[in-house]
Amino acid sequence: MTATIHRIGRATPPSLDPLMTLVAEDMNSVNAVILDRMQSRIPLIPELAGHLIAGGGKRMRPMLTLACARLIQYMGTRHHKLSAAVEFIHTATLLHDDVVDGSGMRRGRKTANIIWGNSASVLVGDFLFSRSFELMVEDGSLKVLKILSHASAVIAEGEVNQLSAQRRIETDEEQYLDIINAKTAALFAAACRIAAVVAEKDEAQEQALDTYGRHLGIAFQLVDDAIDYASDEATMGKDAGDDFRDGKVTLPVILAYARGNDEDRAFWRAAIAGHKISDDDLAHATALLRRSGAIDDTLARARHYGQRATDALGIFPASKAKDALIEAVEFAIARAY
Amino acid sequence: MTATIHRIGRATPPSLDPLMTLVAEDMNSVNAVILDRMQSRIPLIPELAGHLIAGGGKRMRPMLTLACARLIQYMGTRHHKLSAAVEFIHTATLLHDDVVDGSGMRRGRKTANIIWGNSASVLVGDFLFSRSFELMVEDGSLKVLKILSHASAVIAEGEVNQLSAQRRIETDEEQYLDIINAKTAALFAAACRIAAVVAEKDEAQEQALDTYGRHLGIAFQLVDDAIDYASDEATMGKDAGDDFRDGKVTLPVILAYARGNDEDRAFWRAAIAGHKISDDDLAHATALLRRSGAIDDTLARARHYGQRATDALGIFPASKAKDALIEAVEFAIARAY
Numbered sequence: 226m227t228a229t230i231h232r233i234g235r236a237t238p239p240s241l242d243p244l245m246t247l248v249a250e251d252m253n254s255v256n257a258v259i260l261d262r263m264q265s266r267i268p269l270i271p272e273l274a275g276h277l278i279a280g281g282g283k284r285m286r287p288m289l290t291l292a293c294a295r296l297i298q299y300m301g302t303r304h305h306k307l308s309a310a311v312e313f314i315h316t317a318t319l320l321h322d323d324v325v326d327g328s329g330m331r332r333g334r335k336t337a338n339i340i341w342g343n344s345a346s347v348l349v350g351d352f353l354f355s356r357s358f359e360l361m362v363e364d365g366s367l368k369v370l371k372i373l374s375h376a377s378a379v380i381a382e383g384e385v386n387q388l389s390a391q392r393r394i395e396t397d398e399e400q401y402l403d404i405i406n407a408k409t410a411a412l413f414a415a416a417c418r419i420a421a422v423v424a425e426k427d428e429a430q431e432q433a434l435d436t437y438g439r440h441l442g443i444a445f446q447l448v449d450d451a452i453d454y455a456s457d458e459a460t461m462g463k464d465a466g467d468d469f470r471d472g473k474v475t476l477p478v479i480l481a482y483a484r485g486n487d488e489d490r491a492f493w494r495a496a497i498a499g500h501k502i503s504d505d506d507l508a509h510a511t512a513l514l515r516r517s518g519a520i521d522d523t524l525a526r527a528r529h530y531g532q533r534a535t536d537a538l539g540i541f542p543a544s545k546a547k548d549a550l551i552e553a554v555e556f557a558i559a560r561a562y
Numbered sequence: 563m564t565a566t567i568h569r570i571g572r573a574t575p576p577s578l579d580p581l582m583t584l585v586a587e588d589m590n591s592v593n594a595v596i597l598d599r600m601q602s603r604i605p606l607i608p609e610l611a612g613h614l615i616a617g618g619g620k621r622m623r624p625m626l627t628l629a630c631a632r633l634i635q636y637m638g639t640r641h642h643k644l645s646a647a648v649e650f651i652h653t654a655t656l657l658h659d660d661v662v663d664g665s666g667m668r669r670g671r672k673t674a675n676i677i678w679g680n681s682a683s684v685l686v687g688d689f690l691f692s693r694s695f696e697l698m699v700e701d702g703s704l705k706v707l708k709i710l711s712h713a714s715a716v717i718a719e720g721e722v723n724q725l726s727a728q729r730r731i732e733t734d735e736e737q738y739l740d741i742i743n744a745k746t747a748a749l750f751a752a753a754c755r756i757a758a759v760v761a762e763k764d765e766a767q768e769q770a771l772d773t774y775g776r777h778l779g780i781a782f783q784l785v786d787d788a789i790d791y792a793s794d795e796a797t798m799g800k801d802a803g804d805d806f807r808d809g810k811v812t813l814p815v816i817l818a819y820a821r822g823n824d825e826d827r828a829f830w831r832a833a834i835a836g837h838k839i840s841d842d843d844l845a846h847a848t849a850l851l852r853r854s855g856a857i858d859d860t861l862a863r864a865r866h867y868g869q870r871a872t873d874a875l876g877i878f879p880a881s882k883a884k885d886a887l888i889e890a891v892e893f894a895i896a897r898a899y
Binding site: 265266267268269270317318321324325343344345347348349351352354355356358359361362365367370371374375377378380381382384385386388389 | 602603604605607654658662680681682684686688693695698702704707712715717718719722723725726
């Protein structure tokens with residue numbers, strides 16, 4: 226497969242480097258806030274939180290807040306604390322997700338729930354979540370608090386929705402989009418939108434950044450869900466085929482099931498119900514996904530949302546920040562190739 | 563045992579009835595907010611949350627907010643939404659606690675984690691927690707947001723601290739008080755304090771209500787921890803001896819261990835480590851607790867904090883609300899007798 230949305234004339238594959246360079250200095254400040262505010266007199270809290278936070282995540286969401294602030298030429302520093310708040314919400318969600326999914330690996334390392342147990346992961350997640358609200362309160366913007374408290378409720382709803390859809394082969398593309406909109410895209414959107422709020426930009430710019438973040442988030446999740454079937458553990462940093470074994474009905478499965486013959490459908494029903502979990506079953510699933518074009522078309526959907534993300538930036542004049550945000554979209558999609 | 567702090571001349575045992583009567587009308591409004599705001603288009607959320615919320619809890623914390631507001635003659639309605647926010651924080655904490663402890667019974671019914679599983683309990687807890695912040699943001703007081711986001715972080719810290727102390731017989735009274743201050747008393751204190759904030763009373767009144775709530779919370783938890791050894795399942799509404807089997811080092815155990823001979827201490831070490839979990843072991847533990855005076859003295863400590871709660875109300879003039887709040891303290895302690 227070859228990525229088809231590279232801009233003509235690009236010599237190298239799309240990368241996150243321009244985004245990372247753009248926000249590097251700001252990110253040092255954000256990291257300082259993160260390290261400072263994950264502390265507690267209870268040693269287990271920084272120990273467990275630090276394992277995940279230091280564990281090589283991309284800090285995608287705080288990067289987006291910082292880059293969007295740059296895009297609209299915000300000159301202050303309020304976004305440092307708020308970027309840390311966004312990352313804390315994300316980290317809390319990951320800790321709880323790994324408990325819910327019983328995951329053993331993330332970012333190429335053992336998960337916190339494996340090392341310290343489910344109870345500690347649940348409670349430290351609660352701590353980080355509370356701490357994120359303390360950071361927002363210190364900033365003092367009720368508008369930011371509204372955006373992020375709403376995003377948090379939507380994320381939790383999305384996670385419960387996903388749990389309800391698990392092992393249900395009847396899940397359709399609409400419900401799937403609804404789930405990833407909530408569990409992933411809502412925080413991407415909020416991370417981008419709050420940049421416009423602290424910069425006191427008009428509603429149109431707020432909305433444009435929200436749309437950029439939301440569609441980037443959907444594209445990101447679509448690609449993640451494709452990669453879960455199209456990659457190996459070493460590349461992915463987590464257990465390959467996790468979604469398959471967990472009975473998660475992601476878009477690749479929805480498309481392959483819809484397009485399959487009776488035999489294929491019987492296989493998917495059994496697999497999603499949890500009766501086909503061997504490596505051979507996973508190999509068979511992957512073969513069905515490729516043969517039906519389900520992986521390719523999941524990535525085509527991702528390109529569609531990626532294009533919408535890019536187009537949402539149309540109202541902003543050309544700048545390094547704009548280029549970096551557009552290349553981040555291309556990077557999100559190119560990860561699959 | 564006989565309760566010794568009944569005021570002279572009281573013909574009937576102390577009761578929560580005066581408090582409940584005082585706030586009954588306000589509580590109808592709070593219940594309406596709770597029912598309205600626990601809704602979601604994801605059916606599992608109101609189903610699971612409703613099981614616990616409708617499950618016969620006393621609504622102690624919202625009652626305290628309402629009664630404190632009455633005490634200081636607050637005439638508005640902002641405290642209805644905020645009382646619901648407090649109850650949502652508490653409910654989220656209970657859902658996560660029952661997962662952490664693997665509890666099977668609460669308030670005389672099966673726990674949500676037993677019926678719907680740990681994952682659903684974790685995620686619906688997260689939803690209620692987020693929703694509580696949405697309610698606070700709607701109210702719009704940054705001061706209330708600060709008090710309750712800080713209380714939430716302290717609660718989570720207390721829960722992690724408790725987890726770290728579990729199965730550690732070396733836990734001392736100071737660490738125990740630190741834990742119950744955080745996991746229980748912080749939200750009691752915040753629930754009372756925010757009444758003064760919405761009523762725009764001075765710092766001295768805020769502080770007095772905080773102190774009342776905090777000491778009542780400590781007394782409540784001390785009595786709960788005594789009851790866990792001194793009651794049966796039917797009275798308690800949860801599994802008797804849960805703390806014992808979970809290896810939780812509560813004050814009765816700390817006192818009995820400190821006062822025991824070598825043989826007693828060996829028993830406690832083995833029990834807290836998880837090697838003595840039969841009904842006979844529990845009966846032996848209860849006998850040691852009674853013989854060493856550990857239960858009586860835990861209740862004496864509770865009376866001490868109860869007295870401090872009552873004395874904190876000294877700055878407020880006599881009123882029905884004050885009488886009801888004082889009787890609530892007496893009720894909290896009399897539950898043990």
